[in-house]
Amino acid sequence: MKTLESKTAEETLALGESIGKMISQGLTIALKGDLGAGKTTFVKGLAKGLGVSKDYYITSPTFTIINEYPVPPLTLCHLDLYRLSSADELEYIGFDDLLDDIHVMVVEWPDILKDISFPFDIEIRFEFDKNYNRRISVSASGQWGKNLLNKLFL
Ligand SMILES: Nc1ncnc2c1ncn2[C@@H]1O[C@H](COP(=O)(O)OP(=O)(O)OP(=O)(O)O)[C@@H](O)[C@H]1O
Ligand SMILES: [Mg+2]
DSSP states (O other), rough: EEEEOOHHHHHHHHHHHHHHOOSOEEEEEEEEEEEEEEEHHHHHHHHHHHOTTTTSOOOOTTTTTTEEETTTTTTEEEEEEEOOOOOGGGGGGGGGGGGGSSEEEESGGGGGGGGGTTOOOOOOOEEEOOSEEEEEEEEOSSSSHHHHHHHHHH
């Protein structure tokens, strides 16, 4: 696990950007943490690092559940499962079909996936510390996730 103390939104954006630059194939990333902790801010940086065109404004998929952005040959999928009550509802967005080598799946509020014990490549936890800064911890499972974490310089 690697940890960053982020004092500003810009530092969280920069973390997302550096991880985005390291991604060259589909993978799954869980973003955990309280409301306003910086999950969507991180995704904005990730999109920039992946090379999503500036013509796209990254917005929270709170109501749409999923937003997709093309970054040929990959596709960034930004999910927010806050409003889902069970993992069964994932069928409606075709979740299973998005788990492949070309979809970069970034999931806010992933807890309902515990029901199906879904294994994420990378898990990022956002916590407020006593000064209201964010402590961001990145952990990985699986070979590809661990390789990425090893190369991540925090
Ligand atoms: N160190 C920091 N890292 C990230 N965001 C920060 C930081 N300091 C302040 N902020 C601000 O906090 C807010 C974080 O909002 P953001 O939408 O990223 O949170 P979220 O975790 O996605 O929340 P939600 O659970 O509601 O989706 C932004 O307005 C951002 O500018
Ligand atoms: Mg959000």
